[in-house]
Amino acid sequence: RKGKAQVENIERFSLSSYPDSSFDVAMSGLIQPCSFLHPTDCLGKICRILKPNGSMVVQEPVNESPESAQLKRKEQLISTIKLSGFVDISQPEKIELSSEDIESIQNLSLTKEFQVVKITSKKPNYEVGSTSQLKISFGKKKVDKSQEYVAKLWTLSTFDMLDDDIQLVDDDALLDADDLTTPDPLPLNSTCGYGPNKNKACTICSCGRA
Numbered sequence: 001r002k003g004k005a006q007v008e009n010i011e012r013f014s015l016s017s018y019p020d021s022s023f024d025v026a027m028s029g030l031i032q033p034c035s036f037l038h039p040t041d042c043l044g045k046i047c048r049i050l051k052p053n054g055s056m057v058v059q060e061p062v063n064e065s066p067e068s069a070q071l072k073r074k075e076q077l078i079s080t081i082k083l084s085g086f087v088d089i090s091q092p093e094k095i096e097l098s099s100e101d102i103e104s105i106q107n108l109s110l111t112k113e114f115q116v117v118k119i120t121s122k123k124p125n126y127e128v129g130s131t132s133q134l135k136i137s138f139g140k141k142k143v144d145k146s147q148e149y150v151a152k153l154w155t156l157s158t159f160d161m162l163d164d165d166i167q168l169v170d171d172d173a174l175l176d177a178d179d180l181t182t183p184d185p186l187p188l189n190s191t192c193g194y195g196p197n198k199n200k201a202c203t204i205c206s207c208g209r210a
Contacts, residue, residue: 010036018049021127026050029059033101034116035108036060037072043084050123056086057120059095061105065113074117087124092117 003024008016010028026046029036038060046056058081063071072080074092081089095116097105106112 010042013042013045020048021051023050023054025055025057027057030057032097032116033104033108034059034061035105038077038080040080040084043081043086047085047123052123052127053125054123055120056081056123057118059116059118061114061116062092063113064115071114077117077119081119081121085123086121089121090119092119 006018006023026049028038028046038058043056043058050056058077060077061071062077063073077092078089095118097116105114105116
């Protein structure tokens with residue numbers, strides 16, 4: 001498979017004018033000794049010139065000591081790549097360096113506690129700012145007639161409550177005079193059939209205990 005490779009000085013990359021979505025793969029910082037710290041705008045431009053689902057490989061020195069703030073930590077580098085628009089970010093892979101490269105990077109980055117890591121990531125499978133049509137239906141949903149009828153039977157709106165033609169039934173009006181009379185406890189203590197004060201109803205019960 002044939003392809004085209006373009007070499008660019010990373011420090012002059014911001015002045016370049018590559019068209020959008022023109023590269024499949026971008027590699028930065030692979031030539032040692034590498035001391036370039038990739039800012040967000042640089043990574044964002046790399047993301048812009050990559051084709052959708054294109055890959056990026058970045059190598060950068062990071063801090064090993066949390067007390068030193070001259071280089072990014074691994075987590076900060078991953079966050080910078082993510083904020084630049086990349087997805088599927090791999091875990092940092094430590095790159096083994098020669099003693100000459102270590103000494104050169106120490107002189108360039110002004111720190112002695114570091115390691116060079118490689119991280120791969122991808123541009124999303126779409127262009128930033130692209131649009132897609134969503135299918136949204138604004139039509140009325142079909143309602144089951146039986147369910148609609150049941151809902152109407154059990155619905156009493158606020159307007160119905162304020163309508164003078166609506167007559168609400170008083171609960172007390174459903175009771176007659178006998179229902180409101182206090183029951184007499186005397187028949188409960190009376191004798192039933194044969195024998196005094198029987199608690200069990202007899203076979204010919206006429207007092208209502210059965």
